[in-house]
Amino acid sequence: MDDLERIAALRRMKGLALVLLFAAAALYVVARANEAASTTWGYVRAFAEAAMVGALADWFAVTALFRHPLGIPIPHTAIIQNRKDQIGRSLGEFVETNFMSSDVIGERLATAGGGRRLGEWLSDPGHAARAARAAGDVIHGVIEVIDDTQVQEGIERIIENRIRSTPVAPLLATTIDLAIEGGHHQRLLDAILSGLQGFLDDNRLTFRERLEQESPWWVPGAIDDRIFAKIYDSLSRFLVDVGREPAHEVRRSIETRVASFADRLRNDQGMLAKSEQFKEELLAHPDMQAWMSSLWKDAKRGVMDAASRPDSELNQRITTSLRNLGERLCTDVELQAKVDRWVAQALGYVIDNYRSEVTTLIESTIARWDGDVTARKMELQVGRDLQFIRINGTIVGGLAGIAIHTISEVLLK
Numbered sequence: 359m360d361d362l363e364r365i366a367a368l369r370r371m372k373g374l375a376l377v378l379l380f381a382a383a384a385l386y387v388v389a390r391a392n393e394a395a396s397t398t399w400g401y402v403r404a405f406a407e408a409a410m411v412g413a414l415a416d417w418f419a420v421t422a423l424f425r426h427p428l429g430i431p432i433p434h435t436a437i438i439q440n441r442k443d444q445i446g447r448s449l450g451e452f453v454e455t456n457f458m459s460s461d462v463i464g465e466r467l468a469t470a471g472g473g474r475r476l477g478e479w480l481s482d483p484g485h486a487a488r489a490a491r492a493a494g495d496v497i498h499g500v501i502e503v504i505d506d507t508q509v510q511e512g513i514e515r516i517i518e519n520r521i522r523s524t525p526v527a528p529l530l531a532t533t534i535d536l537a538i539e540g541g542h543h544q545r546l547l548d549a550i551l552s553g554l555q556g557f558l559d560d561n562r563l564t565f566r567e568r569l570e571q572e573s574p575w576w577v578p579g580a581i582d583d584r585i586f587a588k589i590y591d592s593l594s595r596f597l598v599d600v601g602r603e604p605a606h607e608v609r610r611s612i613e614t615r616v617a618s619f620a621d622r623l624r625n626d627q628g629m630l631a632k633s634e635q636f637k638e639e640l641l642a643h644p645d646m647q648a649w650m651s652s653l654w655k656d657a658k659r660g661v662m663d664a665a666s667r668p669d670s671e672l673n674q675r676i677t678t679s680l681r682n683l684g685e686r687l688c689t690d691v692e693l694q695a696k697v698d699r700w701v702a703q704a705l706g707y708v709i710d711n712y713r714s715e716v717t718t719l720i721e722s723t724i725a726r727w728d729g730d731v732t733a734r735k736m737e738l739q740v741g742r743d744l745q746f747i748r749i750n751g752t753i754v755g756g757l758a759g760i761a762i763h764t765i766s767e768v769l770l771k
Contacts, residue, residue, distance in 0.1 A: 379748075423438055439730060446725055513650070531623035
């Protein structure tokens, strides 16, 4: 029921109680006028008289809860107006004692089947998408309000500490060992040889001109051509031979030197010191500092954009994950029990540590209300049912009047 419906119902019940009071008054007048004619009217008069008394007494009692009867400031009336703060405190303590209990909540959750219901809800694609959008809104809101400076400084410290705590030389040596073990150095050498061959081909004329410039003036050009062709062809064949033969001595020599360099990286204190010095120079370089400073801004921009778009990969992945979780919850009894247990533990922790906040909330909320407003709010909630007290008082009072009149007649006769 909304307030308008409650007001209408309250007025109807007040009208009914008032009609009964007027009816009792009218009946009293009629009985009083005809009492001498018949003893029966004496009983009627006694009924009406006691009914009026009961109706007025109960009207006073009900009205005194919410306001001063007839506006007269009689002591101990307008109870709710005058004692709303104490009522708010008592109501808060009642709720805290009887409802905010981990045992009560746990008992209710044990029979609610929250894990299974959550699974049924999330397994629906529409519900999973709605939950994903809500999660995206939460992510967007959290990232938007956090302190960028603190996060950025934290990221920079993490990166710097991680880099400083990782020795460069042994790491590079391990990388070289893995490259040799997997044959990656041979593929790198093949690429280098191919690049050298292309470099020679692209710059053949340049090398020929340089030989002509370096050659004595008295050497004929034909001889320079033959010398250049011999050197160029020999170098080209050498590169081709090294590239074609996996077991070529040059390859073995390079592999040996690379392996030796890896050993030096591990054991040579000079190499270790130089690598650490290079690492510190790298961390202090302005470009490195600028890159670390841009990490959080770029990540924040990307996450906020993804969280705000329903068609983003982030939201799609969240939706898929939630739907898969829902499907598991529908069939996995053990997972359902875990979810129910987690929820019960979380609520139990909140209740055990913060249930006094409920009392404070109720008490402070009612304390802020105006006394008249509080009385009207409560009268709208329970006033209709309280009118039955007036109605019952009218009827019960009338019956009590008949009983007293009967006893009087019997005793007097």
